[in-house]
Each structure stands twice: as structure tokens, then as C-alpha cells.
Amino acid sequence: MSGQQPPPGTFGAPGFGQAAHPGGRPLAQRAPSVVVAGGGTAGHIEPAMALADAVRRLRPDARVLALGTERGLENEIVPARGYPLELVPPVPMPRKASAELLRMPSKVRESVRRTRAVLERAEADVVVGFGGYVSLSAYLAARGRVPIVVHEANASAGLANKVGARLAKRVLSAVPDTGLAGAQAIGIPLRESITSLDRAALRARARAHFGLHPQAPTILVFGGSQGAQTLNTAFSGAAEALGRAGVGVLHAHGPKNTVAVQAVPGAPRYVTVPYLERMDLAYAAADLVVCRSGAMTVAEVSAVGLPAVFVPLAHGNGEQALNAQPVVTAGGARLVADAEMTPQRVVDEVLPLVSDPRRLHEMSRATLGTGHREADRVLAQIALEVAAQ
Structure with a gap:
């Protein structure tokens, strides 16, 4: 057992577990x-x-x-x-x-x-x-x-x-x-905190929470709980170009990794964190997410209507690419192979995308249509x- 006191009405509470099932109380x-x-x-x-x-x-x-x-x-x-x-x-x-x-x-x-x-x-x-x-x-x-x-x-x-x-x-x-x-x-x-999320209503609070620019186009970058070296390398290498273009970044690099970026004077902040405790606020702060495409990640991104660039982890039977495909087909996301996600790809594809509000709006509507x-x-x-x- 976990050793913690269970909440009322759960297994381990007083009076529970007195008889086996089947054969216990109806x-x-x-x-x-x-x-x-x-x-x-x-x-x-x-x-x-x-x-x-x-x-x-x-x-x-x-x-x-x-x-x-x-x-x-x-x-x-x-x-x-x-x-x-x-x-x-x-x-x-x-x-x-x-x-x-x-x-x-x-x-x-x-x-x-x-x-x-x-x-x-x-x-x-x-x-x-x-x-x-x-x-x-x-x-x-x-x-x-x-x-x-x-x-x-x-x-x-x-x-x-x-x-x-x-x-x-x-x-x-x-x-x-x-x-x-x-x-x-x-x-x-x-989680209900995700399915009930109103990104627009929470945007100002979310930006303030992470110390991000209140109005600048902002990219959320994360690679799961442990981070993703491909994303870390690609975005740290493109940090100066993003800053000069007036784009902010919230980048979760993983607790065992570090990311060093060169600050651009007067540019929106490039914020690095080991791990995102408040994914609801991270989603609300972002205009675009660049991330892996595990099943849970795809589901959350779709549920909150966040445009995405998915970079599937290249392993196993290619299930991460399969997870992303319905959203990509619907027009709510783009797919970039892990080997192709480089600093130059960030500059050539991700930067123009996050700087195009109309395209982001169209992708958001398409993404919401695939969510549950x-x-x-x-x-x-x-x-x-x-x-x-």
C-alpha cells in the first residue's frame, strides 16, 4: 500500500473489505x-x-x-x-x-x-x-x-x-x-483542469505566472516529463532568431537536462524550466506548442485547442506518429520527423507559423474538432x- 491515509469511501476506509467478492454484500x-x-x-x-x-x-x-x-x-x-x-x-x-x-x-x-x-x-x-x-x-x-x-x-x-x-x-x-x-x-x-480550460480567459494570469511577455507570440516547447534532446538542441540553437523576431518561448527541458540560451536585448523572454507543474497554465500561455506526440499529449493539446507541431519520438512501432495523424489530417497540427527538427527548421517553419495569427486561429478550430x-x-x-x- 502507499502508506497514506485513504480518503473516505475508498479502499482501506473503516468497514471496507470485510467480505470477498463474489459472495460479499450485493x-x-x-x-x-x-x-x-x-x-x-x-x-x-x-x-x-x-x-x-x-x-x-x-x-x-x-x-x-x-x-x-x-x-x-x-x-x-x-x-x-x-x-x-x-x-x-x-x-x-x-x-x-x-x-x-x-x-x-x-x-x-x-x-x-x-x-x-x-x-x-x-x-x-x-x-x-x-x-x-x-x-x-x-x-x-x-x-x-x-x-x-x-x-x-x-x-x-x-x-x-x-x-x-x-x-x-x-x-x-x-x-x-x-x-x-x-x-x-x-x-x-x-483531468478536469484540462477539459474545462479556457485558454483566452487564463492567458494573462498564465503569462504572468511564467514571467512571459503579456502580448508577444509565444511557443511552448516540451518533450514529456524527461524532456527531449532533439527539441532542446533545435530551440536553443534558434533562440536568438526567435528573440529578434519578437517571439517568446516557454521551454521545459527536462530535470536531467540544461538549456543555455543567449538573451536578446529588448526581446520577449525565453523562459527555461526543468518541468511544468502547471500544464493548464502552460497551455493557456502559449499560441503554439512544439512537442512529442504521446497519446496523452495529443489528447490534451486537442482538448484545449492549441495548434501544434508534433515531433514524434522515433521508437517502437511508430505509435507516436500514428497518435498525431488524426490532428494533422484535420489541419490542427504539423508533423516533423525527429531527425529533421533542427534550429534551421525552427526558423524556417515554426517561426513563420507562430507569427501568423490567422493560421493559428484556423488550426485551433481544427484541433478542437478532434478533441474529446x-x-x-x-x-x-x-x-x-x-x-x-
Whole structure:
């Protein structure tokens, strides 16, 4: 467990977990119990937390428990959001035959056994999985005992969700054609601070918060929680040209990186920070964002209507480029390959774009058309309906 005192009405509160499920109290006689599984990365955890918040808005008496592993970011994020966390052994899936593959059956059995014990203590009525190692354990533990709902955030489904989808009552996805049969596209559950964001109304406060010029065209640059060296190099190299053109920059370079820029006298500030604690204010401060295209990032940018230049991380099956494609096709964003994002590309393409208010307005309208601000509520309703069944 996380070791923190759970909020009222959640797993671990007084009187909870007295009987196993099935065989415990009928759902009609108690609050619904929802278990979310989505550990490892923020891309799995944040949708799970957004769902948890939406469940509690629809059913304030609902009990919500998160599953995670000892090494995942959920150890920081989940307790900070006020939800109890149960840790179970991870089951990484080897990609090729090896000695590790031969040891998998015993590891799977142990993880499933411990996860099943958590579900029984929690009297779980539904398990909602978002992919990743902990979800695989949750799906196998819930099989035949607790109904399963699967949500796939990426344009190409991962292994855990491919397994979970075969066992699930409902399968949801961020976009169509993820590779999961019968999936209903609803978007990605997002934090209410993002879905309710009024960028124009918050603009002055956001600019003041970061020390940015109140009127100058401003670019937001970030590469995820750890930063992106490609973006750091490209924008620090173009900093002088941006400053002379009257463009401000808010650049999150990552906690393990540094960015040195030459200040241009009289120019709007180029503000560098290791990490953005207030993404809502960062989005409100910007006229254009240049960033990676992880599923959560694309969903947030689309929901707030921020024009974007996506620079997909070149790895895996190219899923980041796939994530960005619907917004690019709609006209709300441009796509630049990682190897092509250089200081000169910033000067030649990004600078003219951020200096064109009419084009930015058109892109903003197109981006908003691809967003799903209600995904958290929709998924919460589905989870509660499945639990009630």
C-alpha cells in the first residue's frame, strides 16, 4: 500500500473489505468498488486518475483503488491525487525467447495470485485497465470473477490490452482502428483542469505566472516529463532568431537536462524550466506548442485547442506518429520527423507559423474538432454500468 491515509469511501476506509467478492454484500447494498490498473508511465496513470475523478463525481460514495508496481510513477502520482494504491509484482513480457521467458509462468502465477487477493479484499465490482504490466496481472486475476473494461490510449494497442480485450465486457479506445476488435472510440480521459480550460480567459494570469511577455507570440516547447534532446538542441540553437523576431518561448527541458540560451536585448523572454507543474497554465500561455506526440499529449493539446507541431519520438512501432495523424489530417497540427527538427527548421517553419495569427486561429478550430472533452465522464458511466450488471 502507499502508506497514506485513504480518503473516505475508498479502499482501506473503516468497514471496507470485510467480505470477498463474489459472495460479499450485493452491490445494491453498498457503494460501487472500482479498481483501476494503469501503472508505469504517466500515459497509463493519468487516464486512470481522470477516470477515478469522474467516477467520484458521478458517484461520490464510490470506492476507487489503483493497482501499481513498486517502480512505476504511480507511487508519486496516485497518492498525491488522493487515492489508495496497492502494489503487485510486475510481469514484464519478454519480446524474444530467453531464460527469462522460461521463468514467466511462475512469475505470472504469483502476480495473479496477489492481484486476485487485492480484488477480493476490495470487493471489486469492475476492473478498468489502461495497459502496461500491471494491467496484464489485473486482467488475468479478474478473469471469470470480476467484469473487465479495457481502455487503449494509443493508436496501436499494446500487448496487455490485446489480452485484456479478449476477456473484457467493454473495450474502449482513444481513436478508431487500434487493433482491438469491437473497440468503441471515446477519446482519452483527461483531468478536469484540462477539459474545462479556457485558454483566452487564463492567458494573462498564465503569462504572468511564467514571467512571459503579456502580448508577444509565444511557443511552448516540451518533450514529456524527461524532456527531449532533439527539441532542446533545435530551440536553443534558434533562440536568438526567435528573440529578434519578437517571439517568446516557454521551454521545459527536462530535470536531467540544461538549456543555455543567449538573451536578446529588448526581446520577449525565453523562459527555461526543468518541468511544468502547471500544464493548464502552460497551455493557456502559449499560441503554439512544439512537442512529442504521446497519446496523452495529443489528447490534451486537442482538448484545449492549441495548434501544434508534433515531433514524434522515433521508437517502437511508430505509435507516436500514428497518435498525431488524426490532428494533422484535420489541419490542427504539423508533423516533423525527429531527425529533421533542427534550429534551421525552427526558423524556417515554426517561426513563420507562430507569427501568423490567422493560421493559428484556423488550426485551433481544427484541433478542437478532434478533441474529446467528455471521455472521462463517458468511461466512468460505462464502468459504473458494467459494475451494476
